[in-house]
Amino acid sequence: MDIKIDHQSPLPLHNQIEQLFRKLIQSKEYAKGAPLPKEEELANRLGVSRNTIRQATNKLEHEGLITRKKGVGTFVTSHGVSTQLSNWHSFTMEMMEKKIALNNLEINVSLVKADEKLAHFFRIRKNTKVLQLRRLRAIDDEPVVYFESCFHPRIGLEETEDFNQPLYQLLENKFGIIVVRSSEHIRAQLAGAMAKKLGIHTNDPVLVRERFVYDPGDRPIEYNIGFYRADKFTYSIDIKK
Incomplete structure (x- = not known):
């Protein structure tokens, strides 16, 4: 899959990256459990900071679409969407x-x-x-x-x-x-x-x-x-x- 974003687009970079990840998640390769690209690799490839990558992936993790394993990598969640969202706010x-x-x-x-x-x-x-x-x-x-x-x-x-x-x-x-x-x-x-x-x-x-x-x-x-x-x-x- 072609991995790129538009730095001239009015759409914030982290939103573009979030959309990119959603497409990756739907592909057969990653659905079978292959690790998603590493933050540092993606940041260099897309010309953004690691914090921008993390801002996009945090939302996907929150929705239960991906799982981070310390020292191993980030993977597509294999058992569907699962959240622990409480209905409290600031x-x-x-x-x-x-x-x-x-x-x-x-x-x-x-x-x-x-x-x-x-x-x-x-x-x-x-x-x-x-x-x-x-x-x-x-x-x-x-x-x-x-x-x-x-x-x-x-x-x-x-x-x-x-x-x-x-x-x-x-x-x-x-x-x-x-x-x-x-x-x-x-x-x-x-x-x-x-x-x-x-x-x-x-x-x-x-x-x-x-x-x-x-x-x-x-x-x-x-x-x-x-x-x-x-x-x-x-x-x-x-x-x-």
Whole structure:
């Protein structure tokens, strides 16, 4: 199959490469289990960066069309499409879907040293520098939730990113990272030190939600902790037998 893309096309390069991979997947050669071309080989052949290749293949992996085997290569998934997509989004996207106006009262970005908990989750050395994003979110200018997020250093997020846009949209569009799974822990506690930020009393309750976020390869992406005003939020879970 002729493997090429059009660098003059208005269609983004990663979208062209995604379409190219979809054609490869449908060919008899790869359907029988032959490994797909390696990232470095394709990047050189197409004149693009490896990150552009990864941005295209991450979506296919997310859809269950291909499988990455560390140290071996990338193969067409032999048992059809299988995804583990949860119906959760970034907080911004969730509010947009509910048509609720949301704004940032505070937004701070800095590099911090990973403590033992972060180092264990990210599988990195303790004290490794990671990017931390802190945001105080408001509805109609009234503070409702305070978030702290830390991101794995391999992503390459910088302090100059536009964090006013939906977070997971930023990760996908700029870095080719799709988040598909999160492990969450929810508890109730008194507001304490968070009271001043949220505009409530220290003995008022808040919902605390810790979220451990992963990509399709089950690699850690983000650690997030949110402090929600209990008088403003209900956390609902739909369970089917």
